[in-house]
Amino acid sequence: MPSDAKILIVDDHEDTLYALENVLAPLGHRVVRATGGDEALKEVLRGQVALLLLDVRMPGVGGLDVVRYLRGLEQTQHIPVILLTGFGPDAALTANAFALGVADLLMKPVDPWALRTKVRYLYEAQRRHHALEAELRELRALVKERAPDPALAHPDGRVPGRRRPEPDPRPPREGPPEPGEDRREPGKDPREPHEPSGTQEYH
Numbered sequence: 001m002p003s004d005a006k007i008l009i010v011d012d013h014e015d016t017l018y019a020l021e022n023v024l025a026p027l028g029h030r031v032v033r034a035t036g037g038d039e040a041l042k043e044v045l046r047g048q049v050a051l052l053l054l055d056v057r058m059p060g061v062g063g064l065d066v067v068r069y070l071r072g073l074e075q076t077q078h079i080p081v082i083l084l085t086g087f088g089p090d091a092a093l094t095a096n097a098f099a100l101g102v103a104d105l106l107m108k109p110v111d112p113w114a115l116r117t118k119v120r121y122l123y124e125a126q127r128r129h130h131a132l133e134a135e136l137r138e139l140r141a142l143v144k145e146r147a148p149d150p151a152l153a154h155p156d157g158r159v160p161g162r163r164r165p166e167p168d169p170r171p172p173r174e175g176p177p178e179p180g181e182d183r184r185e186p187g188k189d190p191r192e193p194h195e196p197s198g199t200q201e202y203h
Helices: 014-027 037-045 063-071 091-099 112-146
Strands: 006-010 030-034 049-055 081-085 104-107
Touching: 006 014, 006 037, 014 030, 014 112, 030 037, 037 049, 037 063, 049 063, 049 112, 063 081, 063 091, 081 112, 091 104, 104 112
Parallel strands: 006 030, 006 049, 049 081, 081 104
Antiparallel strands: none
């Protein structure tokens, strides 16, 4: 996530947008406004939105509709959303909002200190999430670069380019061994005495 990632505030009342901008100003983050659901979606799809403060009831596309659309797209499904409502507690609204995975549902007028605290935490969490994703992408690329090429592997496990020793095609010699010739069986201890083959006459 870029260091200048923006916070998007969405409400159809100018006075509410102005109040939210004043509340968030001490955090030092870039704040962008939208006055409706359609405008909010266009702004999110432009990218670099770290957090969304969204009014629930607006003409046309409402807040819950915006959240449903964002959760359906891979590039926007993890953007944290704080929903704002001025119509008091609503059990059905609360259930639907948290079922869509919103970070919080706040009543207007919001407490400035509480809102800044929530926004600061969510913005930092989103920054860490993007940093971790970037590190994972770098690690996967590094592992892929260092992985052995499957085309170089031999199907029977032999090392490419190394030839196995071929058996001696000559038949075994009969008769007594030549001077210096060793006909002991392979793997036999060379310290054991050699047993001559055949019979020998003693005079």
